[in-house]
Amino acid sequence: MSAAAIFLVVNFFIGLCFSAVFAVVSIYSRWRSVALLFSAGLFIASLTMLSELGVAYAEHPGPWAMAAYGSVLAGLVLLHWGVSVLYDRPFPKWFAMATFLFGMMAYTVVLDLPRSWWGYGFVYQGPYALVTLSAAMNVFLSERRTMMDRALAIVLVLSGGHFLVKAALAAVLGPGSTPSAYVSTNYAVISQSITAVLIVAVGLMLLAVLTLDIMAVERGRAERDSLSGLANRGGFEKAVKRAVSRPGNGQHAVIMCDLDHFKSINDTYGHHVGDMVIERFGELLRSSAPQGAVLGRIGGEEFAVFLPNATVEVAVLFAQALRAGTTTISLAGLPTLKVTGSFGVAPLAARDETEQMFRQADMALYEAKRSGRNRVCQAEQQQAPRQSHLRPVN
Missing domain, CATH: 1.20.1070 (Rhopdopsin 7-helix transmembrane proteins)
Incomplete structure (x- = not known):
């Protein structure tokens, strides 16, 4: 051969x-x-x-x-x-x-x-x-x-x-x-x-x-949560880092959300209903969020929305719209089911201070829940010393 x-x-x-x-x-x-x-x-x-x-x-x-x-x-x-x-x-x-x-x-x-x-x-x-x-x-x-x-x-x-x-x-x-x-x-x-x-x-x-x-x-x-269809905590944090590193106007904000009395929903209607509420809220976020927003489910009933190139005022308005949209969530055959959410909003003061931003948003979220739930609370950055105070916006 x-x-x-x-x-x-x-x-x-x-x-x-x-x-x-x-x-x-x-x-x-x-x-x-x-x-x-x-x-x-x-x-x-x-x-x-x-x-x-x-x-x-x-x-x-x-x-x-x-x-x-x-x-x-x-x-x-x-x-x-x-x-x-x-x-x-x-x-x-x-x-x-x-x-x-x-x-x-x-x-x-x-x-x-x-x-x-x-x-x-x-x-x-x-x-x-x-x-x-x-x-x-x-x-x-x-x-x-x-x-x-x-x-x-x-x-x-x-x-x-x-x-x-x-x-x-x-x-x-x-x-x-x-x-x-x-x-x-x-x-x-x-x-x-x-x-x-x-x-x-x-x-x-x-x-x-x-x-x-x-x-x-x-x-x-x-990096994705299969139930809500949103990024999980790890995927959300990575996506936020990428978004912050991109060129833009430098103004960013985050919204933290917690569905109110979610444990009682699971206890009253069953975990399958709780899962359906998570799915519906995920759909609400995806259908409402502006292009470029980073959406994540970072805990059981806790969600986060990062808005790149957006002022804290814009983030508050969006959080108010989400709060109103949450109250419209309903499931067939469950007329007594009422879903509400509490929201905390914080701006990003500097590109390398994302952890500070999340802490402030968490504090604002806690204040919203402490103040009666189903509301939006904003964390405002003070120039000196570097602390934040909380301000309910509804």
């Missing part, structure tokens, strides 16, 4: 391994269809390796040659399709089919060209390059701008460019006088060795993008 034939076998198994990995990833990724497209694309593309062996050793190489070309093209089209879906770029099914048919038409043109002609490789490899470079362009044009996304685009550009490099090498070294002679040429050894490297590079980059996405989703789940 020639060196090129060995590379063909190796590349076949590399493609199969990546195909299997993406099939497994599809079980865990929210991009299930994308992972399956990648898996199918790599599996079909790997079949070209067996087809090339058929071209070299079969009695009738014609069908094998067509299968070798078509399998690579079909695999690349599926990969392009998956990339387009992943990066929210248009790629309708009819376009996938049209791309494949166009490439196969180009292949029929190649059959009538002398293999010794310098342009033979460019006509042969051109559709491959076009599909791959189009996939790279979709990544570049997408709204995703992470370092991994840029790295994937670069690898796709290199992969698309390598088809043109192979076309040039075919012109210099010669692809063999017949399809059967290809596997015995120096060009075949170089071509398949480059292909092996790029299969691994593209496969690893696609896998990395999907894996990072899975990790981000799992990290988001770990």
Whole structure:
């Protein structure tokens, strides 16, 4: 067996391994269809390796040659399709089919060209390059701008460019006088060795993008309260730190909220009703909060809202709206259920004083509950000494 034939076998198994990995990833990724497209694309593309062996050793190489070309093209089209879906770029099914048919038409043109002609490789490899470079362009044009996304685009550009490099090498070294002679040429050894490297590079980059996405989703789940749909305490605190670090007018405020007499709701109606109240209050926060607000459930019945680039006066008005909205929470079949909330509001005096802000808001919340509940209390910052006093606002 020639060196090129060995590379063909190796590349076949590399493609199969990546195909299997993406099939497994599809079980865990929210991009299930994308992972399956990648898996199918790599599996079909790997079949070209067996087809090339058929071209070299079969009695009738014609069908094998067509299968070798078509399998690579079909695999690349599926990969392009998956990339387009992943990066929210248009790629309708009819376009996938049209791309494949166009490439196969180009292949029929190649059959009538002398293999010794310098342009033979460019006509042969051109559709491959076009599909791959189009996939790279979709990544570049997408709204995703992470370092991994840029790295994937670069690898796709290199992969698309390598088809043109192979076309040039075919012109210099010669692809063999017949399809059967290809596997015995120096060009075949170089071509398949480059292909092996790029299969691994593209496969690893696609896998990395999907894996990072899975990790981000799992990290988001770990920082989210499943009952209310809001961030939990850890997720809330991290989101507040990110919000404070962003450029803005420097005025921020926080609202702390505690649902009144929540234990009595659980004792009177049952914990399932208490859970439903938590869910409804979470819905109220999500539907009412302005864009950019950080929402969290930081305790059993305790919630927090961080309003970036907002004055304490705006936060008080929003807290009043939340207080009024809380009284409208109702559950079917429970006309006697009454839900109210107490709210404490505090401004952020300085970027590095978030803990002080939370303490002041907690004190304001305590004052609201001590003063009779179902009300908003504001903590006002004094200049010197650095303390706060509390002021009911209703």
